[in-house]
Amino acid sequence: MAVLDLRKKLAILSDAAKYDASCASSGTTRRDSRGGRGVGSSGPGMGICHAYAPDGRCISLLKILLTNYCIYDCAYCVNRVSSNTPRARFTIDEVVGLTLNFYKRNYIEGLFLSSGIIQSGDYTMEAMVRVAHALRLDHDFRGYIHLKLIPEASPALIAEAALHADRVSINIELPRDESLARLAPEKDVAGIKRAMGEIRLGIESRSAPGRKARAPKFAPAGQSTQMIVGADQAADGEILARGEALYGRYKLRRVYYSAFSPIPEASARLPLQRPPVLREHRLYQADWLLRFYGFSRAEIVGERDNLDLAVDPKLAWALRHRGDFPVDVNLADRERLLRTPGLGVRSVDRILALRRLKRLRLEDVQRLCRGADKVKPFVIADGWSPLALADAERPLAVAEPRQLSLF
Amino acid sequence: MRIVELAGETDLAGWRRAARGLRLEGVAPDEVCWSVARADLFGAPDHAATGVAAPADRALTVPPALISLAEGVACHRSPERFALLYRLLWRLRDEPRLLELRTDGDIAAALAMAKAVARASHKMKAFVRFRRVDGARPETFVAWFEPPHRVVERTAPFFARRFANLRFSILTPDLCCFWDGRALRFEPGVAKPDVPTVDDLESYWLTYYASIFNPARLKVAAMQSEMPKRYWRNLPEATLIPGLIDGARQRSEAMMANEASEPARRLPARPTAPVGPANENRTPDTLDEVAAGVMACRRCDLWRDATRGVAGEGAGRARLMLVGEQPGDLEDLAGRPFIGPAGQVLDRALAAAGVPRQDAYVTNAVKHFKHEPRGKRRLHKTPGTGEVTACRWWLDHERRIVGPRVIVALGGTAALAVFGRPMPIMKSRGRPFALDGGAQAVITVHPSFLRRLPDERAKAEAYRAFVDDLAAAHALLA
Numbered sequence: 001m002a003v004l005d006l007r008k009k010l011a012i013l014s015d016a017a018k019y020d021a022s023c024a025s026s027g028t029t030r031r032d033s034r035g036g037r038g039v040g041s042s043g044p045g046m047g048i049c050h051a052y053a054p055d056g057r058c059i060s061l062l063k064i065l066l067t068n069y070c071i072y073d074c075a076y077c078v079n080r081v082s083s084n085t086p087r088a089r090f091t092i093d094e095v096v097g098l099t100l101n102f103y104k105r106n107y108i109e110g111l112f113l114s115s116g117i118i119q120s121g122d123y124t125m126e127a128m129v130r131v132a133h134a135l136r137l138d139h140d141f142r143g144y145i146h147l148k149l150i151p152e153a154s155p156a157l158i159a160e161a162a163l164h165a166d167r168v169s170i171n172i173e174l175p176r177d178e179s180l181a182r183l184a185p186e187k188d189v190a191g192i193k194r195a196m197g198e199i200r201l202g203i204e205s206r207s208a209p210g211r212k213a214r215a216p217k218f219a220p221a222g223q224s225t226q227m228i229v230g231a232d233q234a235a236d237g238e239i240l241a242r243g244e245a246l247y248g249r250y251k252l253r254r255v256y257y258s259a260f261s262p263i264p265e266a267s268a269r270l271p272l273q274r275p276p277v278l279r280e281h282r283l284y285q286a287d288w289l290l291r292f293y294g295f296s297r298a299e300i301v302g303e304r305d306n307l308d309l310a311v312d313p314k315l316a317w318a319l320r321h322r323g324d325f326p327v328d329v330n331l332a333d334r335e336r337l338l339r340t341p342g343l344g345v346r347s348v349d350r351i352l353a354l355r356r357l358k359r360l361r362l363e364d365v366q367r368l369c370r371g372a373d374k375v376k377p378f379v380i381a382d383g384w385s386p387l388a389l390a391d392a393e394r395p396l397a398v399a400e401p402r403q404l405s406l407f
Numbered sequence: 408m409r410i411v412e413l414a415g416e417t418d419l420a421g422w423r424r425a426a427r428g429l430r431l432e433g434v435a436p437d438e439v440c441w442s443v444a445r446a447d448l449f450g451a452p453d454h455a456a457t458g459v460a461a462p463a464d465r466a467l468t469v470p471p472a473l474i475s476l477a478e479g480v481a482c483h484r485s486p487e488r489f490a491l492l493y494r495l496l497w498r499l500r501d502e503p504r505l506l507e508l509r510t511d512g513d514i515a516a517a518l519a520m521a522k523a524v525a526r527a528s529h530k531m532k533a534f535v536r537f538r539r540v541d542g543a544r545p546e547t548f549v550a551w552f553e554p555p556h557r558v559v560e561r562t563a564p565f566f567a568r569r570f571a572n573l574r575f576s577i578l579t580p581d582l583c584c585f586w587d588g589r590a591l592r593f594e595p596g597v598a599k600p601d602v603p604t605v606d607d608l609e610s611y612w613l614t615y616y617a618s619i620f621n622p623a624r625l626k627v628a629a630m631q632s633e634m635p636k637r638y639w640r641n642l643p644e645a646t647l648i649p650g651l652i653d654g655a656r657q658r659s660e661a662m663m664a665n666e667a668s669e670p671a672r673r674l675p676a677r678p679t680a681p682v683g684p685a686n687e688n689r690t691p692d693t694l695d696e697v698a699a700g701v702m703a704c705r706r707c708d709l710w711r712d713a714t715r716g717v718a719g720e721g722a723g724r725a726r727l728m729l730v731g732e733q734p735g736d737l738e739d740l741a742g743r744p745f746i747g748p749a750g751q752v753l754d755r756a757l758a759a760a761g762v763p764r765q766d767a768y769v770t771n772a773v774k775h776f777k778h779e780p781r782g783k784r785r786l787h788k789t790p791g792t793g794e795v796t797a798c799r800w801w802l803d804h805e806r807r808i809v810g811p812r813v814i815v816a817l818g819g820t821a822a823l824a825v826f827g828r829p830m831p832i833m834k835s836r837g838r839p840f841a842l843d844g845g846a847q848a849v850i851t852v853h854p855s856f857l858r859r860l861p862d863e864r865a866k867a868e869a870y871r872a873f874v875d876d877l878a879a880a881h882a883l884l885a
Contacts, residue, residue, distance in 0.1 A: 006611070007610070007611060007614050010611055010614050010615055010618070011614050011617075011618045012618075014614075014615050014618040014619045015618040015619075017619070018618070018619045018620070018621050019621070032568035032569060032571065033568065033569060033570065033571040033572055034568055034571040035571075036571070036572065037572060038572065039569065039570055039571075039572065039573065040569065041565075041568050041569040048529070048532050048533050049533055049633065050533050050534070051533075051534075051616060051634065051642065051644055052629070052630040052633045052634040053616065053619060053620040053621075053630065053651075054620055054625055054626070054627055054630050054648055054651050054652050054655065055620055055621045055622075055624040055625060055626055055630070056624070056626030056627075056628075056629025056630050057621075057624075057626075058633070059616070059619060062615065063619060073674075081670075081674055082668075082670040082674055083668060083670070084668055084670065084671045084672075098611065101608050101611075102608070102611075102612060102615075104537065104539070104546065104548060104570070104573065105536060105537045105538070105539070105548065105606070105608060105609075105612070106535050106536060106537050106550070106566075107536070107612050107615075177711070190702060190703075190715065193714045193715065194714060194715055194742070196714070197714040197715070197739065197740030197741070197742075198740070198741075200740055201737070201740050201741055241780075244780045245712050245780050247780070247783050248778075248780040248781070248782075248783055248784055248785040249712075249714060249739075249740075249785060250740075251783065259624070261621055261623045261624060262623045262659060262662040262663050263662065264662055264665070265668040266662070266665065266667050266668060267667060267668070268667035268668075268669075271667075272662060272663045273663070274623070274659075274663070275623050275624055277624055277626070290782075291783070294782075296781075297780070350509055353507065353509075354507070354508065354509060354510065357504055357507055357508060358508070363510070364510040367509070367510040367515055368509060368510060
């Protein structure tokens with residue numbers, strides 16, 4: 001076999017890693033390199049995106065696979081064993097060197113390491129843990145590390161991964177267990193759930209009240225997962241119900257929805273189409289409504305239904321509940337304001353703060369929120385009532401849906 | 408007209424001194440002209456603001472929020488920034504809550520400036536690109552950067568904390584900063600960057616940037632809103648963008664047009680699927696087989712939203728069996744019965760009744776956690792008769808294998824499962840029932856019931872009765 005140079009390996013193993021949507025570097029412990037031997041800092045706030053690719057995605061971490069050799073045969077994956085994609089494998093030192101060298105040039109916040117399964121879950125997990133171990137202990141690296149966990153790996157290895165990593169993740173992959181069994185025959189959904197449960201227990205054991213000794217660090221930036229959208233027949237309602245269940249069950253920081261995207265070397269089991277990126281966008285909007293706006297999944301979409309692609313899910317909800325509008329911005333409580341199209345969490349908080357000082361006019365509301373025109377038909381403010389609009393020939397004309405442009 | 412000349416573009420201290428004096432003197436905003444001294448030939452301007460008398464020794468207080476707002480605004484490139492700040496200071500006399508009025512014209516303008524500065528500082532953390540100075544020890548890095556606002560001074564400490572053990576310089580047209588491992592030093596800006604022209608690592612970064620891009624999901628506007636073009640000329644990877652965009656459609660369509668791929672080589676034998684006695688109908692002969700069977704159980708739909716089936720645990724030939732309702736949130740994650748809050752109540756009560764838990768076999772009527780999502784939590788739901796009936800298969804086998812002499816049913820669901828019909832809890836307490844096969848059953852409340860009682864006295868009483876029930880059950884063994 002030809003020996004690949006490092007650049008070629010990097011090309012193969014980053015190309016192989018790009019179908020994982022997560023690249024976050026946020027929400028971990030505050031630390032920096034002062035008093036240490038190495039480089040690196042991180043914090044509890046938002047992460048830093050060092051670049052954006054023309055696919056609109058943030059590049060915050062060096063996102064690579066340790067190897068794209070894999071013994072599994074997951075139909076949606078470019079790296080499945082039956083694919084003819086070129087293969088490569090990094091050494092531990094190569095990953096460590098690339099991470100540190102990229103970091104020192106301020107290209108990245110840290111490393112996101114995943115891997116194809118080679119030999120066994122334990123073997124693979126151990127190799128990944130060795131990378132994190134070398135970065136943290138040999139090089140005193142204090143930047144961000146995200147490790148993909150192999151659910152079959154032993155709990156001791158998972159605990160060691162969580163000791164070094166800021167965030168850990170296991171992908172649930174598909175919204176239906178049956179689809180996983182069909183498209184990823186070697187993956188074991190029960191094992192995935194079990195591992196996620198153990199991670200939540202590990203994270204919570206750190207913060208349990210009344211602890212005597214300080215427990216070892218355990219993934220301070222929490223755990224996340226990814227679900228592929230459009231590879232099976234699951235409706236949006238089913239996908240969101242699954243997401244909602246996962247948030248509640250495993251206290252995930254994030255569920256990433258990843259539109260199934262064409263890959264080179266596609267499997268005959270899974271025909272390719274243009275990735276449903278607009279659908280993915282609507283799912284993220286709905287996910288936000290679940291987590292920050294007090295909506296329940298059933299209010300947004302029925303279990304067997306899909307979200308409306310033409311309007312965002314909050315506007316769609318408002319149009320189904322016209323009787324609840326207009327909302328008086330000078331009187332309505334927080335819950336109702338949060339359900340008003342055009343008002344985000346921050347604008348609602350600002351409205352509540354400002355209305356203690358003065359009565360709000362429409363201009364005030366529009367200065368406080370981003371969707372200035374969108375909010376108009378749904379609110380009453382001093383000197384403004386949308387009744388004039390409702391009487392007009394085309395009510396809610398300003399809220400007319402517009403398809404997002406994809407290209 | 409009063410003319411104030413500040414020592415530098417971001418001389419907030421000078422502004423504060425001058426503004427305090429003017430404000431105490433009662434000079435209105437439209438009578439002041441704010442300007443900035445031009446740096447002299449030798450760089451660092453070093454003189455106090457001129458044009459204003461030394462401030463009278465009188466107190467002037469402002470909300471702390473004004474200071475933090477001013478720190479941001481002062482770094483903005485707008486020539487109006489100092490006048491705007493003085494106007495805010497002036498207006499605060501009659502409008503003490505002015506700063507909270509976000510929609511006021513002046514406040515909105517100041518907030519917008521502060522926001523632009525914060526964003527520029529954040530983008531500086533993101534978009535500075537260092538090149539390594541060849542051969543320098545310790546490792547030394549240099550960057551040339553052009554920030555849209557004057558954010559070098561406020562952002563440099565971030566880099567010093569991040570790269571405390573390296574040496575670096577960040578050169579910009581406004582101000583340059585230098586880190587020598589101990590302290591940050593600032594010098595005036597430079598016009599022409601004196602940075603290394605090559606760094607071998609840069610080509611690896613470009614390789615990474617090109618490879619991590621997915622041509623099937625082109626979203627140029629999304630990229631540009633976060634990485635505006637004004638930054639591109641100092642980002643080495645930006646040279647790749649036009650080519651990546653041009654080739655994207657073709658690459659993506661080629662992928663879709665290609666035939667499905669057939670493996671070009673013989674595949675290694677498929678690994679055997681993870682072990683799992685996926686047969687829920689095979690009669691278990693041991694407790695291990697019960698545990699494995701429960702994990703694979705599909706007798707009702709509860710497995711779908713649960714993490715795992717939770718079988719009982721405890722002494723294999725225990726004379727006492729405790730049956731609860733179903734696993735809860737923590738039991739579902741850990742795979743063990745009664746380890747959550749209800750389990751703690753049970754443990755306490757067992758200890759009080761003198762019953763060692765390890766001598767008992769502890770299990771549940773239903774082996775999966777029935778719940779509904781509520782926000783980010785899971786709310787317990789009582790299992791229905793159908794689920795209890797389906798799950799009796801497992802409880803009955805546990806009873807058969809363990810062969811306890813006394814079974815304690817904790818709560819209504821447990822009683823339903825043990826007796827096969829609903830039993831009134833409160834009426835049935837305090838006396839044993841004979842079961843088929845010679846064992847006896849005792850009925851009491853579920854420990855969660857004790858936790859839910861609102862009144863402390865009722866709680867204490869109920870707890871005592873619960874302990875008595877457990878002790879009575881234990882006494883039946885004697």
